Amino acid sequence: MAAVNWRTINIDALDPDSPANFDLSTLTPAVAPVSTADVQSLATQIRQLLRGGDNEGALRGALENPPYGADERGKDIHLATVIEILQSIRQSDMSPILSRIYQSEGGTEALDVLMKYVYKGMAQSNAAPPAKHITPQATGFSQIHSRGTGEGGGQAMSVLLSWHEKVVEIAGPGCIVRVMTDRRTV
Amino acid sequence: MAPEVHHLFNHPIADHSFSADRQTLAVARENNVELYGKTGGKFQLKDELTGHDKLVTGVDIAPRSGKIVTCSQDRNAYVWEPSPEGWKPTLVLLRINRAATCVRWAPSETKFAVGSGARLIPVCYFEEEDNWWVSKHLKKPIRSTITTVSWHPNSVLLAAGSTDGHARVFSSFVKGVDARPEPSVWGERLPFNTVCGEFxxxxxxxVHSVAFSPSGNALAFAAHDSSVTVVYPSAPEQAPRAVLSVSTQLLPFMSLLWSSETEIIAAGYDCEAYRLQGNEQGWQLAGSLESEGRPGIQDQREESALNMFRQMDLKGKTTDDTKLKTVHQNTISTIRSFNESGGTVRKLSSNGVDGRVVVWTI
Incomplete structure (x- = not known):
């Protein structure tokens, strides 16, 4: 007994009232589950709008129906859809589209969702390419290498960065804070 | 009217409170509470309340009795009473195993509530028989640290904001201390720990801050998503009439104050106070309190050429841009009513991480 360092005992595990012992999801707003098939069909609809040249409608459609309740695969599909829309909108059109969305009903919410996808996209375009052709290294420093080979994400990243700038211009730092705060993730 | 700025020291102020005559100011500084007295237009350090051995997180002066209650991360609260030998502390039995985060006297001044990291709210009252402040715990259904508490004008209902994202309204009715409250939109029968609302x-x-409207019939709370939500309850056990959320472009608000039934003042990480106006139909941001002439920054003086080149040589730039354009130079942590007339707040006081206490005219 004497050998036990009492400072390292996890007292939360021993306390029945402790937050470590209840399901945290009870604290968050309920989200309706969304099946991957639904996300897929939404993606097809949005692509049709995009092909028809209605970029703004496509973006609005994608941002108004974020699949908070979908599984990882569903979320990835929707992310790919949003990124595709973002890449197909010209730089000069960004600000007008964003301010129109912001001023419409539920616009703040839509831009918050867009910001979530911008950040998620940034996280992805860094991680995706090295996953394909980097062999795990014994040193565990694969992070450093992935920077160099992450060039493939460079173009997507520059698009996302300019979207980021434009969204902050319109929705303010408040929308960044909301991305960090929101328990509903994309 | 220009705000009255009192730069007390270069250290964060966690909380502040003025005495009823507004001549004494108590501020929480590190492990102590400092009492400042007004001499001329300035506040001078007069006394120090020492006793806590960790950061003091809350201080509140009861307007009528003049008693001061303080709470701290050392898990204790003291009630300080004036005596011929100076301020005399009485320890309060909080029975919590985490830090105390905030404290507020009830309007009746017979009770006070302490927020804590132990997922409960000790409601404290004086036990005549034992000559001792004791507490009763509001416990269910709190799932995380209580960051803020606020009293209803009837001294029975208590609003609390928590890091679990909920703003709740509890009954803190203590038999023998409180008179039976009038039925209100929040409830009719209110035994201790009745949950009258959960939002x-x-x-x-x-949630950083909660506040009841002056009538007590609406509740506002500010959360870390830079929003202010106003709730209008309809009747006990029923869904509220209206829940209105304003998402702002600003950084989150730390403190709220209803200046009237249709106006809320909110301040926080943007270092300035903002007005929100509205009613049951909707609320919106209505600009900054500072927009009418910022007194904190003097007009750009005509620089001499020598001075300009000297600045460029020393700092690589001609103007000193290390000061914010706001009066507060860092986050505002608490705002409180300073002067009221006819049910409307005319002046408010704010304190910030920059060591300033500022009195604003609304």
């Missing part, structure tokens, strides 16, 4: 906004960000 959550869409993002479920943690």
């Amino acid at each position: 959550l906004n869409n993002t479920a960000g943690w």
Whole structure:
């Protein structure tokens, strides 16, 4: 007994009232589950709008129906859809589209969702390419290498960065804070 | 009217409170509470309340009795009473195993509530028989740290904001201390720990501040998602009449104050105070309190050429841009009513991480 360092005992595990012992999801707003098939069909609809040249409608459609309740695969599909829309909108059109969305009903919410996808996209375009052709290294420093080979994400990243700038211009730092705060993730 | 700025020291102020005559100011500084007295237009350090051995997180002066209650991260609260030998502390039995985060006297001044990291709220009252402040715990259904508490004018209902993202309204009715409250929109029969309302906004960000409207018939809370949510309850056990959320472009608000039934003042990480106006139909941001002439920054003086080149040489730039354009130079942590007339707040006081206490005219 004497050998036990009492400072390292996890007292939360021993306390029945402790937050470590209840399901945290009870604290968050309920989200309706969304099946991957639904996300897929939404993606097809949005692509049709995009092909028809209605970029703004496509973006609005994608941002108004974020699949908070979908599984990882569903979320990835929707992310790919949003990124595709973002890449197909010209730089000069960004600000007008964003301010129109912001001023419409539920616009703040839509831009918050867009910001979530911008950040998620940034996280992805860094991680995706090295996953394909980097062999795990014994040193565990694969992070450093992935920077160099992450060039493939460079173009997507520059698009996302300019979207980021434009969204902050319109929705303010408040929308960044909301991305960090929101328990509903994309 | 220009705000009255009192730069007390270069250290964060966690909380402040003025005495009823507004001549004494108590501020929480590190492990102590400092009492400042007004001499001329300035506040001078007069006394120090020492006793806590960790950061003091809350201080509140009861307006009528003049008693001061303080709470700290050392898990204790003291009630300080004036005596011929100076301020005399009485320890309060909080029975919590985490830090105390905030404290407020009830309007009746017979009770006070302490927020804590132990997922409960000790409601404290004086036990005549034992000559001792004791507490009763509001416990269910709190799931995380209480960051803020606020009293209803009837001294029975208590609003609390928590890091679990909920703003809740509890009954803190203590037999023998409180008179039976009038039925209100929040409830009719109110035994201790009745949950009269539990509110959550869409993002479920943690709550920094809660406040009842002057009538007590509406509740506002500010969360870390830069929003202010106003709730209008309809009747006990029923869904509220209206829940209105304003998502702002600003950084999150730390403190709220209803200046009237249709106006809320909010301040926080943007270092300035903002007005929100509205009613049951909707609320919106209505600009900054500072917009009418910022007194904190003097007009750009005509620089001499020598001075300009000297600045460029020393700092690589001609103007000193290390000061914010706001009066507060860092986050505002608490705002409180300073002067009221006819049910409307005319002046408010704010304190910030920059060591300033500022009195504003609304």
